[in-house]
Amino acid sequence: xxxxxxxxxxxxxxxxxxxxxxxxxxxxxxxxxxxxxxxxxxxxxxxxxxxxxxxxxxxxxxxxxxxxxxxxxxxxxxxxxxxxxxxxxxxxxxxxxxxxxxxxxxxxxxxxxxxxxxxxxxxxxxxx
Numbered sequence: 001x002x003x004x005x006x007x008x009x010x011x012x013x014x015x016x017x018x019x020x021x022x023x024x025x026x027x028x029x030x031x032x033x034x035x036x037x038x039x040x041x042x043x044x045x046x047x048x049x050x051x052x053x054x055x056x057x058x059x060x061x062x063x064x065x066x067x068x069x070x071x072x073x074x075x076x077x078x079x080x081x082x083x084x085x086x087x088x089x090x091x092x093x094x095x096x097x098x099x100x101x102x103x104x105x106x107x108x109x110x111x112x113x114x115x116x117x118x119x120x121x122x123x124x125x126x127x128x
Contacts, residue, residue: 001027002036037061043069048077052084059088067093067115075108082112090114 003018005011014029030036034057042058044051051070058068068090073081075097085092094113 002039003027003029004031005029006031034061038063038066040066041069042066043071045071048073048081051081055081055084055088055090059090062090062116064116067113069111069113071109071111073110073112075110078110078112085112085114089117091117 003014005014008031011029011031018024018027018029037060039061040063042062044054044058051073062068068085070081082092092112092114096111098109100107100109
């Protein structure tokens with residue numbers, strides 16, 4: 001498993017947690033994992049705008065049968081993420097919504113499970 005973050009401090013904390021939990025033999029923590037793909041699963045738990053910016057890279061490192069699990073998306077920003085996914089040949093297979101508690105400042109958010117559309121897979125197969 002490869003874990004990454006763009007924040008150097010977060011990378012160091014993650015490395016310390018990996019060591020503390022005794023999983024260094026199965027988890028590598030890096031600051032730029034894009035060149036290490038392809039990946040069967042990519043997970044991002046950040047807000048919609050950074051996810052939209054990452055979708056082209058996610059699509060480029062996702063294995064043909066891989067999936068992207070995207071969370072931290074406020075429900076009112078979901079459509080922007082869906083548009084970006086579609087533009088890069090990824091379709092949502094599953095969706096989870098938490099309606100939050102607006103009166104307490106907790107708003108509705110969604111998690112999307114996306115994968116390559118069959119059209120993209122068959123096109124890729126025809127190039128082989």
